[in-house]
Amino acid sequence: MNPRDLLQAMFLSAIGRAHPREVIATYLPAPPKGRTVVVGAGKAAAAMALAVEEHWQPGYAISGAVVTRYGHVPPRPHGLSHRIEVLEAAHPVPDQASVDAAERMLSEVAGLTENDLVLCLMSGGASSLLTLPVEGLSLEQKQDINRQLLACGANIKDMNVIRRHLSRIKGGQLAKACAPAKVVTLAISDVPGDDPSVIGSGPTIPCTSSPGEALELLKRHGIRVPGSVLEHLECEARAHAADASPSTWNHNVSLIATxxxxxxxxxxxxxxxxxxxxxxxxxxxxxxxxxxxxxxxxxxxxxxxxxxxxxxxxxxxxxxxxxxxxxxxxxxxxxxxxxxxxxxxxxxxxxxxxxxxxxxxxxxxxxxxxxxxxxxxxxxxxxxxxxxxxxxxxxxxxxxxxxxxxxxxxxxxxxxxxxxxxxxxxxxx
Incomplete structure (x- = not known):
């Protein structure tokens, strides 16, 4: 094997080890008494959803929707039913389809009971693909902030702290919307350290950062934001400092590829x-x-x-x-x-x-x-x-x-x- 071929063979081996089709079956939970709703976002979300449909236990229904980047939908095997809808949106800068996808996810998990299960499929790219700006922040303003983050050299952890606190779905807010249903997250890690709260800005993971941290990072990286956003974060920082009540979560997470x-x-x-x-x-x-x-x-x-x-x-x-x-x-x-x-x-x-x-x-x-x-x-x-x-x-x-x-x-x-x-x-x- 010549050097070019060996290098490319190693790259393909790395990709193959992380493909959802090869790894997801081991991590699928048992079906619940009630409904199973699948949601998710990321560059691997469509492949993950397809793998779930292929491996989900016979006789148990599933439904839902996931969003992936434009052009990242794998071919569907002939005869496999369409039980999970695949949406497409923009990456690395969100578009209106990203907002529509976030609203769709929230609608999918509305009105569930404690007998239901939400299976959340997360992978890298979800921060852009699942965008729901906080009140007072327009999509255009969020797009500008994303472009600045991409150009300033901020690492992914810092970027996602900011994104979490400018969103109505990230930082565990999707999981809260699922209550009282159980939430199981299957994630493909694309972040150094494999912290689930950083993958896609953690829509189903308890937020470990504070609004004050987001304010400090905006300043450190020289990110220009509207005054209304600063006011929002300052208000959230005060509320965060005053709220010492613990959060309860009916949730678990598995990293299926790293x-x-x-x-x-x-x-x-x-x-x-x-x-x-x-x-x-x-x-x-x-x-x-x-x-x-x-x-x-x-x-x-x-x-x-x-x-x-x-x-x-x-x-x-x-x-x-x-x-x-x-x-x-x-x-x-x-x-x-x-x-x-x-x-x-x-x-x-x-x-x-x-x-x-x-x-x-x-x-x-x-x-x-x-x-x-x-x-x-x-x-x-x-x-x-x-x-x-x-x-x-x-x-x-x-x-x-x-x-x-x-x-x-x-x-x-x-x-x-x-x-x-x-x-x-x-x-x-």
Whole structure:
């Protein structure tokens, strides 16, 4: 197996380990005495709903609706009935369909009894796909806040604290609407640390943050918000400080797929091919280009025999890096954090022989482009120079898509119907 094929095989192994069809059956609860209502949101929500329909116990009815990103609905097997409706909305910036989906979820769980069950299917992307702004905040204003969050370099935890406190469905509010029915959440983690309250901003998970934290984060990241929003959060912060009453929850949550499990699947693929495999971490955060520098130096140390890691080997990592967009850069390009990592890696390695790499997003979409990520090879720098490309120029313009498209080194899978976030593999021969 050549290096390109091995890297892509590891990526596909990671995706396969996180696909709902492969893992959901183990986690399905027993049917209730009453109704079973399925709701959910995320890039994997449609695939999760389809897997539930395939595996749900015969003789017990289910109904409901989930929402996924446009174009992320998997094909339905012939003859499988449509018991769970699949809606589509926008990501990463919400649209009116995101608001309609949130209202639909609340209507699905209205009027339930203690004999009923709500099965909530959550995965990455739900924060955008399930949007219901607080009173006084318009969709247009919420969209502007989302764009600012995406550009400022805030990590996913900070972003979702803000989102929870600007929403009428996130931060456990969907679960409250389900009462007195039991709620079971099955989640695919796309967040460092696998905190269920961060996945999709936790619509069915008790909120662990405060309105005061959201106010502080808005200030720290320089997010411009309407005065009415600040007044709302200040009012909520005062109420939160005065309310010491405990919350009661008839709820449990299971993580059916995580970044760690997917990285372990990739490592096993590498070992079967005869390589040592090492997982650095499943929860690396930071600027993509800076994370790339550290990975490059680790790989270089291995290549030169200055590491406890023995070549030939594969170095794996996951998590969620960020890209802080410089608003002063003219003619910004296209790309996402995986591609930016690859640009930074190639720039640091400077054509180091015997080092190959792949970085991609496990949902199949790097940013908003058609590629999942990109490949770096020992001759990336040489081929780019022959093509008249400047690595530094493309990195400064955040134009990883244009750079790797010219070199024919984009990784394109299409929507994978799952999402355990960043995947990075470096092969040292």
């Amino acid at each position: 970044p760690w499990k997917s990285l372990q699947a990739a490592a096993e693929t590498a070992r079967q091919a005869g390589f040592n495999a090492h997982v650095l971490s499943d929860s690396i955060e930071g600027e993509s280009r800076e994370v790339a520098k550290v990975h490059a130096e680790i790989a270089r140390a291995v290549a030169h025999g200055k590491s406890s890691l023995q070549r030939p080997c594969v170095i794996l990592s996951g998590g969620e890096t960020t890209v802080t967009v410089n608003p002063l850069v003219p003619n910004r390009g296209r790309g996402g954090r995986a591609g930016e990592f690859c640009l930074g890696l190639a720039l640091t390695l400077k054509g180091e022989p015997n080092i190959w790499a792949l970085a991609a997003d496990t949902d199949g979409i790097d940013g908003v482009e058609i590629n999942a990520g990109a490949l770096v090879t020992p001759d990336t720098v040489a081929r780019s120079e022959l093509a008249g490309l400047s690595l530094q120029h493309h990195l400064d313009r955040h134009d990883s898509y244009g750079f790797f498209k010219t070199l024919n080194d984009l990784v394109i899978t299409g929507p994978t119907h799952t999402n355990v976030n960043d995947f990075r593999a470096i092969l040292v021969l």
